[in-house]
Amino acid sequence: MSNSKSLIPLCNAVHQRILSVRSLVIPRKIRTYTESEEIEKKKPVGEFRVFEIDGVVPRRDGDRPKRTIREKEIPPPRYKSMPIDQDWTRVWPTAASFNYSKIPFPVRQGYVHKNENSVSIPERYANIELRKIPNFLHLTPAHVKKHCQAIKKFCTPWPKVLNTDEKCHKLFPITVKTREYCFSGSTLSDERARIVTLQVKLSALKLDYHGEDKIKRLLGERYNPVDDIITLTTNRCPLKKQNYDYAMYLLTACYYEANKTEPWELEKADEDLDKYYWDRSQSKHNIVQLLHKVHLTDQGKNILDDVESTNPDEEFTEECLKTSDVAAYSEAVTDLHNEGENIITINNYKNSVLNILNIRTDSKQ
Incomplete structure (x- = not known):
């Protein structure tokens, strides 16, 4: 047996099929190689590829104008340029936190712990302690005078008849006392501000003997026989106005209850009286x-x-x-x-x- 190779002639149909397969495979390999090569050429070294949109011209870094940073000069504090006779009501017109640049006088607040200059108190510049506490720089005598002049047109003149304290107490016998609190905290409300104290003389109620004796027993320790004053203090309600209404209600209820005469009260003898x-x-x-x-x-x-x-x-x-x-x-x-x-x-x-x-x-x- 010989090892020689022999060529077998192909028919035309097989030859055509081989050519068609080559025409489909070879161009695909060439196209893939060409696109990857172009992408590698366009890709910048060490940066991400930029997505390019058709019709939009990308702007180069050299075309962008550089921004120049201008350093502003810090002006000196305001108090250094303030005149001596300046109107303080214009400098500090309303309530505000402490501002060192507006204060023309030295202020110190705080304590330095474990420092070389622990003896000296920190000054007003960058002092957070001065900003914590409330100030009354908006309630100086000049402010109060200007406020009074502003609301003067809304006020009526003081009655000429009320020229003495005795006449005022006679025509307006009820005295109401309340308090306002101002402090630094997370809330401006204070529970003590709701307390209302109402005072009136017993003689101003114009009760007879039976009414005076009965209202004294109803009030108990709220009546002071030394100065003949009834004192009612209310703090049950959350609001000041509600406590005021409640105090007026208590006074009214005691007054009308004292004027009532129950059948069992007629049995009281002279020995049962206080005097x-x-x-x-x-x-x-x-x-x-x-x-x-x-x-x-x-x-x-x-x-x-x-x-x-x-x-x-x-x-x-x-x-x-x-x-x-x-x-x-x-x-x-x-x-x-x-x-x-x-x-x-x-x-x-x-x-x-x-x-x-x-x-x-x-x-x-």
């Missing part, structure tokens, strides 16, 4: 009866025969109580019961009785 009252005592009835009998005797009537005539009428009772002798007697009896027996009260009682009985003594005992 002696001559108007509702038996002494008043006795002195009127005595003077009426004296009056009938002076007219020549026999009071033993006509017992009904000894009862005085209302007209005689009113005239009798208006006399100075009866008024002095009632005052002497009241002082004798309330203040106790002493030389002054006993002598006043003796003299008032002698005056009523029309007994004159030459020597004073």
Whole structure:
């Protein structure tokens, strides 16, 4: 057997198929190689490729104008150029945090810990401690004067009748006291600002004996007998206006409750009262009866025969109580019961009785 190779002739159909396969494969390999080569040429070294959009011309770095940075000169603080007679209300018109450049006087605040100059207090420049605390540089006398001049046109003149404190307290007996707090914190509200204190004199309510006695028992420690002042303090509500309305409600409720007379209150005897009252005592009835009998005797009537005539009428009772002798007697009896027996009260009682009985003594005992 020989190892020689022999050529086998191909038919035309097989030859055409081989040519068609080569024509499809070879151009694809050439196109792929050409695109990758062009991309590598355009890719800049060490940078990302720039996405180019058809129709948009990219701008080169050399065409962009360079920005020049101008350094601004820092002006000196304002207080160095402020005149001496400058209007302070224009420098600090409203409430604001501390600004060192506007203050024409030296201010120091704070403490330096573990430093060489720990003895010296930090000055105002870049001092955060001065910005923490509130200041009143917007409430100087010049500011207050300017504010008063601005709101003066909205105010009415002070009434000429209210020229004394006594007249003011008489026409406006109720006094309301509130407080405002200003401090540095996360919130401007203060719980103590809602407290309202209302004060009024008991005599301004114009109550009778029953009303005064009852309202004293209702108020308890809120009434001061030394200065005759009722004090109501309210802090239950969250707002100041609500506490004010609540205080007025308490005063109104106590006033109308004191004017009421319950059936069980009529059973109160004179021994249950806190002090002696001559108007509702038996002494008043006795002195009127005595003077009426004296009056009938002076007219020549026999009071033993006509017992009904000894009862005085209302007209005689009113005239009798208006006399100075009866008024002095009632005052002497009241002082004798309330203040106790002493030389002054006993002598006043003796003299008032002698005056009523029309007994004159030459020597004073």
